[in-house]
Amino acid sequence: MKIQGQGVLVTGASRGLGRALAERLAGRGARVALVAREVGPLRDVVGQIRARGGTAHAIVGDVADKASTHAIAGQAQGLVGEIAIAIHNASTLGPTPLRLLLDTECEDLQQVLETNLIGPFRLTKVLAGAMAIRGAGAIVHISSDAAVEPYPRWGAYGASKAAQDHLSKILAAELADTGVRVLAVDPGEMDTVMHAEAIPEADRATLQQPDAVAARIVQMIEDEVRAPNGARLVAPRWELVP
Amino acid sequence: MTAAVWRADRGEALDDLALRAVTRPEDALRSDEVSRHAVRLVVVNAEPPRLEAFAALPRLLARGDLVVVNDAATLPGSLPGRTADGRGFELRLSGPIEAGRLLGVVLGDGDHRTRTEHRARPPRIAAGDRVTVAGLPATVASAAGRRIELVVRADGDALWQAIYAAGAPVQYAHRPERLALWSVQTAYAARPWAAEMPSAGRPLLWDTVLGLRRAGVGVAALTHAAGLSSTGDDALDRALPWPERYELPRRTVDAVGETRARGGRVIAIGTSVVRALEAAAEHGELRAGSGVASVRLGEGYRPRVVAGLVSGLHVPGESHFELLRAFAPAARLERALALAAARGLSSHELGDACLIMPA
Numbered sequence: 042m043k044i045q046g047q048g049v050l051v052t053g054a055s056r057g058l059g060r061a062l063a064e065r066l067a068g069r070g071a072r073v074a075l076v077a078r079e080v081g082p083l084r085d086v087v088g089q090i091r092a093r094g095g096t097a098h099a100i101v102g103d104v105a106d107k108a109s110t111h112a113i114a115g116q117a118q119g120l121v122g123e124i125a126i127a128i129h130n131a132s133t134l135g136p137t138p139l140r141l142l143l144d145t146e147c148e149d150l151q152q153v154l155e156t157n158l159i160g161p162f163r164l165t166k167v168l169a170g171a172m173a174i175r176g177a178g179a180i181v182h183i184s185s186d187a188a189v190e191p192y193p194r195w196g197a198y199g200a201s202k203a204a205q206d207h208l209s210k211i212l213a214a215e216l217a218d219t220g221v222r223v224l225a226v227d228p229g230e231m232d233t234v235m236h237a238e239a240i241p242e243a244d245r246a247t248l249q250q251p252d253a254v255a256a257r258i259v260q261m262i263e264d265e266v267r268a269p270n271g272a273r274l275v276a277p278r279w280e281l282v283p
Numbered sequence: 284m285t286a287a288v289w290r291a292d293r294g295e296a297l298d299d300l301a302l303r304a305v306t307r308p309e310d311a312l313r314s315d316e317v318s319r320h321a322v323r324l325v326v327v328n329a330e331p332p333r334l335e336a337f338a339a340l341p342r343l344l345a346r347g348d349l350v351v352v353n354d355a356a357t358l359p360g361s362l363p364g365r366t367a368d369g370r371g372f373e374l375r376l377s378g379p380i381e382a383g384r385l386l387g388v389v390l391g392d393g394d395h396r397t398r399t400e401h402r403a404r405p406p407r408i409a410a411g412d413r414v415t416v417a418g419l420p421a422t423v424a425s426a427a428g429r430r431i432e433l434v435v436r437a438d439g440d441a442l443w444q445a446i447y448a449a450g451a452p453v454q455y456a457h458r459p460e461r462l463a464l465w466s467v468q469t470a471y472a473a474r475p476w477a478a479e480m481p482s483a484g485r486p487l488l489w490d491t492v493l494g495l496r497r498a499g500v501g502v503a504a505l506t507h508a509a510g511l512s513s514t515g516d517d518a519l520d521r522a523l524p525w526p527e528r529y530e531l532p533r534r535t536v537d538a539v540g541e542t543r544a545r546g547g548r549v550i551a552i553g554t555s556v557v558r559a560l561e562a563a564a565e566h567g568e569l570r571a572g573s574g575v576a577s578v579r580l581g582e583g584y585r586p587r588v589v590a591g592l593v594s595g596l597h598v599p600g601e602s603h604f605e606l607l608r609a610f611a612p613a614a615r616l617e618r619a620l621a622l623a624a625a626r627g628l629s630s631h632e633l634g635d636a637c638l639i640m641p642a
Contacts, residue, residue: 087440098439098440099440100440100443100444101444108463110465111356111447111464111465111468112447112448112464114356115356115358115359115443115447115464115475116443116444116447118356118473118474118475119380119443119446119474119475120439120440120443122474123473123474124473167468167472170469170470170471170472170489171354171471171472171473171504173471173489173492174352174354174471174492174502174503174504175504175532175534176534215489215493218496219493
């Protein structure tokens with residue numbers, strides 16, 4: 042699918058991978074609606090994209106808040122038009138340092154599920170219908186290897202990402218033949234604030250830069266053959282085509 | 284409940300019922316919200332009219348038909364405003380927001396719980412005045428009675444943020460409790476263009492859309508800026524609906540062409556779809572692109588593109604009932620409404636539905 046001229050929504054877009062995706066997609070001629078909770082960093086990113094000639098808009102909102110769902114989708118489509126590509130990137134680890142499941146407060150698990158699973162579900166519910174009627178669109182869930190590997194202390198986050206992976210696959214099955222592609226992407230370990238919160242002792246030199254990962258994800262969105270509907274892809278294993 | 288309907292409840296044949304001509308079905312139709320999963324559909328052209336589940340729509344249409352929906356999302360178009368000298372008003376958007384311009388109708392003190400025509404007169408507002416709306420500074424570009432055009436002095440991001448923060452769906456006195464924005468959206472809504480919900484599409488669940496496709500019925504979309512249904516001003520109300528913007532994608536024009544070429548029928552989900560399609564065909568061939576629909580449906584109007592219509596239930600005396608008469612004579616509609624009343628259907632905009640499809 043082409044990127045040029047498309048309306049795109051990226052959540053968690055003020056830093057890390059979300060920011061890199063928004064910058065890359067805007068650089069390719071997409072009109073990008075960036076969603077984040079904090080207005081300051083979000084406006085900085087939007088300002089930088091615009092300074093490079095891109096089209097970007099800031100939407101302050103929290104995907105974990107049910108009442109914000111239509112506000113986010115409505116503002117985005119008022120500003121950039123119909124959304125053809127939705128990237129569910131916003132996510133939370135819950136409290137850090139990460140805790141064993143038996144030490145995890147119930148409310149913290151609920152909060153992680155709201156942000157990482159139910160929030161994306163709600164936004165997809167609002168955005169995917171129009172994509173399917175038009176016969177084209179892409180929904181991308183940013184996943185994690187914690188969705189597959191049972192790492193101790195990653196219980197809330199890992200369970201939320203595993204559930205999101207499965208949601209992604211079922212949605213893909215239900216939307217088969219509508220022209221909408223639903224993908225889950227494990228970006229691999231990146232040098233981000235979130236990674237530093239989870240694993241402060243990590244050697245940053247061994248981590249991928251978010252922009253390099255964003256380049257791969259943009260190719261996945263474009264390449265309907267190598268990234269078919271329902272696929273779960275691992276970014277470091279994606280062969281980047283120059 | 285009217286006597287005729289009461290007798291129908293006791294099992295009297297519908298034909299006998301029709302002979303008695305229920306003249307005021309509004310006395311008997313319910314007016315509460317129906318879950319979108321439980322909406323019933325009156326098949327108006329069946330002989331006699333009958334009820335189906337809305338979800339049976341794929342079975343009621345034929346392979347090769349095309350269903351066209353209006354994918355406009357509903358705006359939170361009721362916005363609080365204040366004049367420079369501190370008097371409050373309600374601005375009801377009448378159409379899409381473009382380049383910081385807000386078009387709508389001004390109402391005075393009170394809220395939707397007061398019938399629109401009984402609302403306090405709005406404060407006097409003239410072109411050039413400075414006001415605030417949704418907390419943002421704005422200048423009045425033009426004002427003619429209650430109709431007003433404002434230019435907001437804020438960038439697009441701030442304007443949209445303020446509208447979704449301060450706005451609520453436009454609603455009317457027959458439903459006192461506040462509607463959440465999610466309750467006035469269809470399952471395929473995209474750009475926020477509609478002042479009021481294109482409500483005929485509310486019961487169209489994805490299960491039904493996918494069922495239509497499996498049954499060989501196409502589903503296509505257009506965007507039509509469905510406007511206000513009431514302004515509280517008699518003279519303005521008589522001129523409703525005002526000309527409304529629409530956008531008709533090339534893909535939908537092609538789907539209509541292919542449908543008609545194979546002898547299929549085009550079924551509109553809601554009168555806003557009829558208005559857009561008929562406006563786009565006013566000069567003969569159906570044209571893709573943007574336009575303004577000023578078509579007035581009613582008795583004697585012969586649609587060129589649309590063969591059938593799915594609509595909410597509307598009773599004689601409502602302006603919407605008159606629109607339906609472009610598709611069926613009043614007597615047939617009244618017969619269908621008598622059945623709806625007898626079987627406890629709701630005429631609320633979040634209520635039950637009918638399918639009007641002349642043979």
